[in-house]
Amino acid sequence: MKKKPVVAILGATGAVGQEFIRLIEERKFPYSALKLLASARSVGKKMAVNGVEYAVEEATAASFAGVDIGLFAGGSISKVLAPEAVQRGCVVIDNSSAFRMDPQVPLVVPEVNAADIALHKGIIANPNCSTIIMLMALKPIYDLSPITKIVVSTYQAVSGAGKEAIEELREEVSAYMRGEPMMPKILPTKSLPVHYPIAFNLIPHIDVFLDNAYSKEEMKMVHETHKILHDHTIAVSPTTVRVPVFRSHAEAIYAETATALNVEDIRNAIQQFPGVQVQDDLEHMQYPMPLYTSEKYDCYVGRIRKDLFNPKAVNLWVSGDQIRKGAALNALQIAEYMLAHNML
Structure with missing residues (x-):
């Protein structure tokens, strides 16, 4: 143009x-x-x-x-x-x-x-924001060997529910510190008849629940992963959780591959992938945290380690800004x- x-x-x-x-x-x-x-x-x-x-x-x-x-x-x-x-x-x-x-x-x-x-x-x-952040961490692994199974638990910031949810978290923290009752109106989903405080709490419910007992948010991660990777054979098992964080999501991911991979090869592939940074130095307590990944363009991956019982599986932790990359x-x-x- x-x-x-x-x-x-x-x-x-x-x-x-x-x-x-x-x-x-x-x-x-x-x-x-x-x-x-x-x-x-x-x-x-x-x-x-x-x-x-x-x-x-x-x-x-x-x-x-x-x-x-x-x-x-x-x-x-x-x-x-x-x-x-x-x-x-x-x-x-x-x-x-x-x-x-x-x-x-x-x-x-x-x-x-x-x-x-x-x-x-x-x-x-x-x-969906949770799908984007997950696939930024997993695509470099998928390029080394096809991923056959994903088990993911998300820790999703209130920004994913919009400006009203961000303000509600602020108000609830303020009310709690004043010793006043919290008056939730937004989460887990505004359209539902029951609402729970998010301040100092975790809500294992994002969007509505479906007939299979998974939430709509969880099934988005399943279907969108299949479509984006053009691979409907991947077994995806998600649990999505709203947490009292303002902007950045985090996810704990178990990924099983078709062939066994070396951790250093995985680490190098993630580091070389555009838009992703490895932050994984246990000696110096370096790992991704939402407070520090907020306002950043990249997704950050750490706690990269082989699974204890499955030689074809790896566990990792990823965090990225929900409003930005998400x-x-x-x-x-x-x-x-x-x-x-x-x-x-």
Whole structure:
């Protein structure tokens, strides 16, 4: 594309939308014009991007006329507006779950399966944050030997439930320290009739439970892993847990491979993989922690060790910023890839 694209951010006032703005500034993402879109209640709100003030506009189908790239922050509105945007010539990179399992829509982590971007028909889906962070750690291992089984437990920050959940954690901590009752309204899921405090607590429930007793969040990790790696033979067993952390997710992963691998080969492969850093020095107590991986671009992997009983298995720990690589950064990298390869 010879000219700079016209870019629209849908959901600009939310946590992921605001992160899109920060990343556009930090990464000097090129654009000739920018639209900030949100629901009617945010219309007229002023937001600055690269020193220029923009007024938030209400998102409608007509908003996407003349837009080249739509960065959708997520939410149910994607299902309605993404097809409308595509009809108007816009390529949509969508952070919601609306299109992830649509066989016509590529589901992309650029470091893992960038080639799938070329298959798009107007919409490209951003995977679930927990899936992205897991596959950033596992793809370099998969490239050494196919992975046959994954057992993963996630420790997911409240940012994954949006700005309201971040504020609720702050309020609950403050109330607890004042000796006042905590009044949860958001977690585990806002639409449910029962809510639990997240401050000083763990909630083994993200999204709704399905008939198989797994949550929707857990099944996303199963189905999305299969689609991204083009390998439906991998046995994926997830448990997803919300923890009182603001931004970064962490995951404990057991991965079984077709052939036995050397730990040093695994460590070297992870270190050389783009977007991942090894932080694994037990002598100096160096390992990834959400407090320190927040605001970072990369995912960090540590506690890499062979399983005690299975010579074909490895255990590891990964942490990455949910709002960045788990959401806005991954989507913006897709857009960057498209620009670099003249795909618009």
